[in-house]
Every structure is written in C-alpha cells, then in structure tokens.
Amino acid sequence: MHRYIIKRLILMIPVLLGISIIVFFIMALIPGDAAQAILGSFATPENVARLRAELGLDKPLVQRYFIWLGNIVQGDFGRSYSLDRPVIDEVLDRLGPTMLLAGTSLILASILGMFAGIVAAIKQFGWQDAAFTFVVLIGISTPSFWLGLMFVLLFSLQLGWFPVSGMTAVVGGGGFLDVVRHLVLPSVTLAVVATGVIARLTRSTMLEVLRRDFVRSARAKGLPERTVIMKHAFRNALVNIIPVLGIQAGFVIGGAVYIETVFQWPGIGRMLVNAILTRDVLLVQGGVVVVAAIYVVINLMADVLQHVLDPRISV
C-alpha cells in the first residue's frame, strides 16, 4: 500500500513537469510581448525594456523556463500587476472558496448520480429508467451558467430563499450558516451536469456488473436483493466509477468558472476570467498551474482509493 502510494507520487513528477512546460510555453506564445501587453501600447520603449528585464524576457526561452520553474517550486509565481500583490497570495486566497464550491458540488453530484444510476439500473425498463433518461438528458444538455441565472431568478429574486450572490453576507456575514446559505444555489447548479454524467456512468456500469457470474452466485445463495445490489454489484461498480469521479472533479472545477461568475463567488475561476480580460498573464499562469496541480493530486487520490477498494490491483 505504502509502496504503491510512493510509486504513484513519483509518477506524478513527470506529469507536473509536463503541465509546467505546457503552461509556460503556451504563455510564451503570446503574440508580441508580455511586457508590451501589460503596459499597453502607449508605454515608452524604456519602460517596456525595463519591464522586459524585470520579467526576464530578454533571456532565451529555455533558460527562462528553468528560472521560472525554480521560482514556482519555491512558490514564487511573480507579481500580479493588476492587483499589485504576489500571484501566489491571490491564488491561495481564491483557492479555498473554489474548493468549497467544487467539493460540495462533487459530493452532491456523486451521491445523487450514483443513487439515480443504481435505481435506473435495477428498474431497467421501468418508469424510473425512462424518467432517469429524461433527467440525465436535461442535466447534460443544460448550460450551467443559464441554469444558475434561472435559479437566481426563481429562488433568490422571486422567492427570496437564498442570497443572490457572493459567499458571505456583507453585513454580519461569515458564519457557517451564512456560508451554507450562499453555497446552496451555486453548488446545486454546478452539480447538475456532473450528476448527469455520474448517473449515466453508474447506470451502465451497474448494468454491466449485474450480468457478471458472481451476482448470480450471490442470488443463488438466497441473499436479499439489497445485499446483492449494494454489497456485491455496487462495490464492484464503484471500483470503475471512482477514477471517473476524479476526472469529473476536473470538469466541476472547470465548470466553477461559470458558476463563480454568475454568483460572484470569490473563487479562482472568476479571478482567471478577470485576469484574462485585464491580460494579467502572470496571474493566469499561476492560477492555471496551481489548479492543474491540484487536479493531478485529486486523480492520484482517486487512484489510491480505487486501489484500497480493489485487492486485485497489485503493487
């Protein structure tokens, strides 16, 4: 077990390096010059030259990559010019809200999706399955940013049940219940698509597992159907579902970009959009690298969890 985790941790290094390479060289592709882009077209040539030197843009590309890599390993992602503070500080401030939102959504989507998928699989050909097909279809076809707006319109503006936006109330906010109240609409909106995907996958995996011989063996023992479904079939299905949950985490984090914009959630997605609109290259770079690294770690955890559940995967 420990050996497996260590092995996976070591295997993570090339992936992280790959991510850093891709991000760095994509950013280096910026037409013209980052210094020019930052300072705008009215900047004096001297200023541009000074910033170029400051950013190290006058050195060869490969050398710049290694300098940059050395810096980011120490947590130095440079300074955001639009916010005038270190990129890493801003990213870390924004990370918590995003993880709270994405994590809640993923948990919500997993529970709902797996439950719906199991029911649809065991009631195949029943009305539940038909209803399921319909709901999943709506789920994966709905633009989440629009759905968020509709929720705000209905539940916040019409019914007044939940706040319109933000993570905490402006006055006297910040308590646990206050955050929960703010979290409901964005996390439900964000969970819709993932629920559809997870439900669909759970259904098809369950259908596949339910045909296996050991399910027949479990039934031949006279075990109650609940035991057959949950203990024998679902556990095996879960082994295949978990890696997909890891991948879904990526889609949920990506989807958070829209939801944070709709609900003014102070997360990293909104930060990235603003950074792109203000051409704050270093902020985009830092945000993307950190989130991509977190995604790699999430997938690693999914793999380890799969390993724990399945004794056959050898070390």
Next chain:
Amino acid sequence: MAVHSKFRRFFYNRLATVGLFIVLVVLVVSAAAPILPLTDPNQTVLTNRLLPPGSEGHPLGADELGRDMLSRLIWGTRVSLAVGLSATAIAALVGSLIGIFAAFYGGWLDNTLMRGIDMLMAFPYMLLALAIVAVLGAGLFNALVAISVVNIPFFARNVRGATVGLVRLEYVDAARLSGKSDMEVLFGELLPNVLPVIFITISTTVGWMILETAGLSFLGLGAQPPTADLGSMLGEGRKSILVAPHVATLPGLVILVLVIGINLLGDGLRDVLDPYLRSGALVSPRPATEVDTDLRRRLRSGDAVEPGTEVSPDGPGGNDGGGNDGGTVPLSVRELRTWFWQRSGRTSSAVRATDGVSFQVPRGAALGIMGESGSGKSVTALSVLGLVPTPPGRIMDGSIRFNGEELIGAPIERLRHYRGNRIAYIFQNPMTSLNPLITVGEQIAESVRHHQGVSRAAARERAQELMDKVQIPNAAARVDSYPHELSGGMRQRVGIAVALANDPDVIIADEPTTALDVTIQAQILKLLDDLRRSEGVSLVFISHDFGVISELCDRVVVMYAGQVVESGTVDEIYRHPLHPYTRRLMACVPRLGDRARALTAIPGLPPALDDLPTGCRFADRCDVVTDACREAPVELRGHGAREARCILVEETSA
C-alpha cells in the same frame, strides 16, 4: 418483456427522431436567416428598450438596446452553431489524424503523440481552454480554437484505440503487401473502418462543444460586440435580469433545446453505430426468472398444485425432507420450457433453450445431465431456482417441485428461502463466480448468516469449518484471502464450501470442473463424490463429459437441442444406448471412466433453437434417418426409468 422492449425501442427511436427534427429545424432556420423577414438584429431603437415578449412587431420583445430579440436569437443561433460545428470539425479532423497516425506508425511517434495527449488531459478541461484564450486574447475565433484544442484528445484517444485493433488485422498487411502506399492504406482501408468511432465521438462531444463556446462568450471571452452568439446575448441579458428576464432567459432556452436535440440524435446514432450497445450487452437480469403470465394463471388456478405439501419455511436444517410424498423424490422437473426471447426489428422470436424437459432426482441420488453446449442443460439447472436471466429468459411452461412445493411462479421470498439453503449451486468458473472484492470466508459466511441468522463470529467459524471440510489446507489463514489469491482448484473448493454452507438437500453442480486442469479435476470430483455420500445430499451433475458423469452419477439424462433424448442408468446408457445420438457419443468414449474425453467428433451442428424442424431434432445429423423422422415431433418412448426419443426405438425394447 416483448411489450416492454418494443415500447422501449419505439421510445428511443421516437426520441432520436425528435432530436433529428429539432436539429433540422434549427439548421434550416439559421441557414435561412438572411432571407427571413427579420428586422436587422443590430438595429437599436431606444424607445423599444427591454420590450417584453408579445409586443407588436417584436414577438419575443427587445433587449436593453431595443434590438429585436427574435431576430437576434436567430442570428445568434447561426453564430453559435457555426462556431460549435467548426470547433467539432477541427477537433475531429486533427484528433482523428493524430490517433490514426499514432496507431499506424506506432513506435516513437505513437509514444510522443500519446504522451502529449495525456499531458493535455492532465489539465482540467476548461482551464486549458482559458489558458489558450488568455494567450490568444478574447474573441470568437480564439474561443473556437481553444475549444477545438481541448477536445482533440478525445478524438485522438478513441481513434487510436480503434485503429490499433485494425492495424493488427491481416487485411491491412495484405493491402500493404499488394503494393499500396501508406497513405492509401491509411485513408483507403483504415479510415473507412474507424469512421463509426469518429462519429460516435462527435455525437458525444458536439453538444458539449456548443455549450462550451457559448460559455466562453458568456464570460465575455468569446464573441465581441457587435457580433453576438447565444452565449454573449445571455451574458449581456444578465444585467437586466431583474426588469426584463426574457433577455437572458430566451438565449439559454435556445441553447438548451438545441443541445437536447443534438444529444438525442447522438444517442440514437450511438444505438445504431456502437456494436456494444447494439448487442444488448447492457441489460441487467432480474432477481428471478420471469414466469409467463399464462402459466402463472394456470398454476394459480389450482389443478397443478397439490395442496398440503408446503414445507415449513423455518424447518430446522430441513434434512427431514418434507415428510409426505415428496419424501423420496425431493426434486422433480416436468415439461420445463424455458425460452429466450430475442428481438429482431419489431418482432420477437423464441429460442427454445429447454423444450419440455422432465426428470426426477430421488433422495440421496446423483443424476447426471449430459449434453453439448447449447443443449439446454445449464438452462434446465438454472431454471430450478429461477436463476435464468430475464431478460431474455422466461419460463413458458412446466412444473418444478421441491419436496412437493411448486417452485415455478413461487414468490421470490420462497425462492430465496430455498436458494443456497435447501438447494445449492456450484458454478462452472470459480474465478468469475466468486466476488473478487470480498474475502472467500465472507462469501461463505454471508450465506450462513442469512439463512441461519447466526452471529458474524459464528458464521466465520462455520466458514472456516466448511473450508476444512472441502480440504482447503490452512483454512484458518485462507478465510481472509481474496479469490485471486487462491489457485483455480482452491477457488472451486470455496465454491463447494458455499454450496454446503447450509446443509442443502440438493446440490446442482453446473460443469464444476470444466474450467480446471485434469489433475485438479480428479481431486474435485473425488471430493464431491465423498461429500455427497457423507452428507447424504442429492446431486444434479451437469457435464458434457460422460466419463465425468459416469464416475459420480447413478442415472443419466441425455439432452439434445433443448430436449431429453434419452435417460437411463449410467450402465444402460453406456452399454445399450438407444438413441442414435447417444450411440454416437458412446462410440467416442473408449472406456468407462476415461474422464479426459469430451463430447466431440459428431459431424454437423444442432438445429437453431429459434427455427426448429417439425420432426426429430437430430435428423440432420442422424445416420439412420428416414423420411418418417421428419414428419412429426418424436415423443419419448419407454417407461419412466428408461426412455429414448427416436422412432426406431420399440416401446418394448425400452
């Protein structure tokens, strides 16, 4: 079932048709936008600001600049569609090329390309798109590029996977050898064959890509004014959501309907193109085999059920049998017809897996059921406790009595009471029949716990005892082993321990040694034989191998094409086979007890079970066939203990 599946097919086809209709309408309307009598979508009339839907001249109202919503929606849809479809086309083209080249050339090219693809997939999807937009700048074309790039990996992976399988096939080598150039092979031979995969991938990604491009526009990173797509309209309409909700609501609705249409169409397309879905692989069997409603009614009407033969459900251990007339014959099967219903198009036809099978298993006896694969022997065995998968299986006729109680149509609780308790199964492949994620001890113990209601600790102890009984060395340690940690022979011993868990009256063993090698096979047979005698349990032993059956069994039932064709004692069958089929089989068995011998070497194939001949089912392979054989169904001739289904058998000779 037939009704359900028809309904479902219809339902699905209908949905796909609805999808096609939606997509066509959207395509036609947006293509016709220039010739439709629409106001200029960019004409601002400030007096019309935020006009509500239903206003004169503006059926869908106007936006915050007084522009006509209907016109803007149609033009916006045009832009969204164009961008989404272009992104799909680019991703499909580039991704497929990468996939097909990587698979065809293999080696370092494959490695480099696929590592790169893996790297791209290490990013959360949306984040990579944002990074690309950050570099290229906000704009519709840049959004298109970003969405294309992030979707390339899906195509590359799927197409590579499909091509790798094809490249190994002989016809590709043949094409190469015939002097075709690489490009001719790639695009002439391979591409046409991976097209379905490309289309399947398109069908799963195109809706997503339209949503994502709209999303980027919504964020202000895609379409820039004055160009508007559905996403940017939605983004602008957000500002006036409170006073004029229609401005933001309508573009979103159009996206929703369009993507629903695309996804419905895509699902329909996959149903047709994907061989896995088409094969009906994704059908889950129900807890018990379905019994035909007509048969159910007949059984319920009473004349088939003998009253007063019910065994107490809580009978201790149950070894006392049932007491009355079921006492000497615990298990009797009469006229069993279990059919598989298969669909083709809108009609369903029956595969008559078992077609009137009867036999009895006396107390303490061992009955062999012998036949080729497809003869219906396993289906017969599984029918006893309703373990034939439904769909497609369905019991159409017959009666199965256990200690006098009718099992066909019995409530599922009754079946569960007997399953693994009074009647236990041993299955063919111990590897797949054991749950890979649960320890073998627990797989034995759960049956004990469920039927005897004992504590966890007691059940575990019992499991260990049972493992000792089936001669698993060091059972105390192996209790916590997982199936993959045991050898094939040990696994089947676990399978036998599961069967013995509750001291059953009948054990049904379905080819329990076929998956094992010969020496192990001998050990397992010996074990089964010993246990059967020491535990006093009746055994139904199913095999294609007369040698194996002759070692264990007293009586044999020979099955062919879903019917019993001959029955008798092992000795009678071996020395004086009556049916031409059995005679041929016995000719292949050189010596009683040669268990390495399988049923082979009979020329020809059994008839298709969904298209059976009127007369004798063996006629096409029979060496003494006459015209009379084909005229009418051949009945079993003889008395209960010695029967054969052949017109040449004299009633008296049986």
